[in-house]
Amino acid sequence: MSLTNPQNRQSQSQPRNDQTHLITLKCKSLILSLWAPSLLILILSLSLAKFTPILHYLKPNLLWSPGRAQPSSAHLRPPCVLWMAPFLSPGGYSSEAWSYITSLSSFTKTHNFSLKILPHGDSNSFEFFNGLPEKSKNLAYELYNADCELSESIVVCHSEPGAWFPPLFQTLPCPPTGYQEPLFVVGRTMFETDRINPNHVERCNRMDKIWVPSEFHVSMFVDNGVDESKVAKLVQPVDVEFFDPSKYQAFALESIKPVVGSRCGDNKDFVFLSVFKWEQRKGWDVLLKAFLSEFSRSDCVSLYLLVSAYHSDTKFGAKISNFVKQTGLVPPADGWAGVHVINVHVAQSDLPRLYKAADAFVLPTRGEGWGRPIVEAMAMALPVIATNWSGPTEYLTEENGYPLPIDEMSEVSDGPFVGHKWAEPSSERLRVLMRRVVSDREEGRRRGRRAREDMMKRFSPEVVGRILADEILGIVRMLG
Numbered sequence: 489m490s491l492t493n494p495q496n497r498q499s500q501s502q503p504r505n506d507q508t509h510l511i512t513l514k515c516k517s518l519i520l521s522l523w524a525p526s527l528l529i530l531i532l533s534l535s536l537a538k539f540t541p542i543l544h545y546l547k548p549n550l551l552w553s554p555g556r557a558q559p560s561s562a563h564l565r566p567p568c569v570l571w572m573a574p575f576l577s578p579g580g581y582s583s584e585a586w587s588y589i590t591s592l593s594s595f596t597k598t599h600n601f602s603l604k605i606l607p608h609g610d611s612n613s614f615e616f617f618n619g620l621p622e623k624s625k626n627l628a629y630e631l632y633n634a635d636c637e638l639s640e641s642i643v644v645c646h647s648e649p650g651a652w653f654p655p656l657f658q659t660l661p662c663p664p665t666g667y668q669e670p671l672f673v674v675g676r677t678m679f680e681t682d683r684i685n686p687n688h689v690e691r692c693n694r695m696d697k698i699w700v701p702s703e704f705h706v707s708m709f710v711d712n713g714v715d716e717s718k719v720a721k722l723v724q725p726v727d728v729e730f731f732d733p734s735k736y737q738a739f740a741l742e743s744i745k746p747v748v749g750s751r752c753g754d755n756k757d758f759v760f761l762s763v764f765k766w767e768q769r770k771g772w773d774v775l776l777k778a779f780l781s782e783f784s785r786s787d788c789v790s791l792y793l794l795v796s797a798y799h800s801d802t803k804f805g806a807k808i809s810n811f812v813k814q815t816g817l818v819p820p821a822d823g824w825a826g827v828h829v830i831n832v833h834v835a836q837s838d839l840p841r842l843y844k845a846a847d848a849f850v851l852p853t854r855g856e857g858w859g860r861p862i863v864e865a866m867a868m869a870l871p872v873i874a875t876n877w878s879g880p881t882e883y884l885t886e887e888n889g890y891p892l893p894i895d896e897m898s899e900v901s902d903g904p905f906v907g908h909k910w911a912e913p914s915s916e917r918l919r920v921l922m923r924r925v926v927s928d929r930e931e932g933r934r935r936g937r938r939a940r941e942d943m944m945k946r947f948s949p950e951v952v953g954r955i956l957a958d959e960i961l962g963i964v965r966m967l968g
């Protein structure tokens with residue numbers, strides 16, 4: 489692999505730098521006088537732009553700091569943590585990154601470092617950014633505008649390794665100019681199968697440190713050849729203040745028509761909720777089969793699905809009724825229990841109300857990096873049924889939920905991880921557990937309460953923020 493020497497690149501672009509400084513200065517004063525939404529458009533257009541113009545923009549923003557007289561005075565300034573992640577797109581990495589920077593930002597003063605963010609690693613969605621809580625948006629503007637000198641930075645590349653320098657697809661690279669310039673480079677990543685590709689192993693070993701979310705990942709990464717001394721567990725926070733059941737009214741589900749079956753008369757149905765992207769990995773096939781086999785209309789149990797597209801169209805209702813026809817399930821005499829697809833846009837800020845409308849959460853996934861909707865549901869004190877494999881093994885127990893046993897490991901047949909293996913959750917056990925949650929509601933409530941307690945104790949932003957800030961302090965001290 490040939491890495492361009494950053495020194496060379498810098499001197500090559502030197503003649504244009506003064507000009508760029510001026511442009512940036514103008515931009516900055518312009519930004520101050522504009523509304524926040526315009527800034528977002530600027531962020532979007534910058535990160536959507538091609539690699540070269542971005543580098544020209546980044547140079548002044550990252551490397552040039554006003555009022556720095558001597559290079560030696562740099563030692564007195566706090567080191568910077570540059571966190572690069574898909575902040576502007578929906579998905580696991582993004583929400584994880586938001587929770588990290590939110591919890592980390594409250595430790596910058598006590599732990600003596602500054603924090604800057606840059607979007608990287610995925611496409612950007614205006615709708616997603618708009619749906620974020622106001623607090624997050626304000627934090628984004630502040631951290632995006634922070635000054636940060638790359639040569640004094642600990643860079644965190646929080647994304648899939650294919651996005652790391654040199655990226656395998658078009659995105660702002662992380663680190664922006666390769667591995668030599670920053671003080672220290674951390675890769676924060678996770679995987680959902682039983683192994684990682686040799687190319688990703690190589691990319692991990694190029695980093696100074698690799699953070700993964702669970703013990704499952706630590707052993708999997710090391711078993712696959714990532715340098716053991718580099719791999720550390722860093723769990724993921726869940727915003728237990730935001731996902732707090734005492735703060736919300738339930739989302740109104742009544743207007744959502746079933747795509748299969750029907751509601752049970754006037755009685756309020758027991759509501760199972762599932763939240764996932766439409767991909768094989770999420771085990772929606774296992775869920776539908778188990779749900780429709782176990783329950784019928786007179787059970788007064790409904791399944792609500794919040795589904796997002798993953799390389800597919802959004803006609804999930806049609807996909808589900810086709811699936812039901814194809815599987816050859818025999819309709820019960822009293823009719824199917826209701827399966828509903830939540831086909832309205834639910835903004836991030838409305839998510840807690842959706843969990844609040846449910847009696848239980850279920851996700852028979854085949855593999856998770858962490859399982860964000862699972863911990864959100866747990867923070868909302870719901871009884872949770874989720875597969876006892878990969879990420880969830882870090883937090884899901886028989887005291888705080890319903891770990892779903894697996895039948896076997898199965899081969900991934902589609903997508904970028906063909907040939908890897910993941911877990912086949914037991915459809916039989918899923919039926920038993922769903923029935924149990926419906927029948928023994930007191931046990932479900934007890935486990936749900938325990939789930940919220942565990943989330944607050946082990947994964948609150950304060951707790952995880954402190955672990956992360958201490959980790960960063962450790963790196964700063966090690967660097968001397």
Ligand SMILES: *[C@@H]1O[C@H](CO)[C@@H](O)[C@H](O)[C@H]1NC(C)=O
Pocket residue numbers: 598599600961
């Ligand atoms: C941060 O800096 C202040 C002032 O230099 C110092 O008193 C304090 O101990 C530092 N905190 C840590 C965690 O190093």
Ligand SMILES: *[C@@H]1O[C@H](CO)[C@@H](O)[C@H](O)[C@H]1NC(C)=O
Pocket residue numbers: 876881886891892893
């Ligand atoms: C979940 O898996 C772990 C091993 O990863 C095992 O020790 C535990 O007994 C399992 N729990 C259940 C309920 O199957």
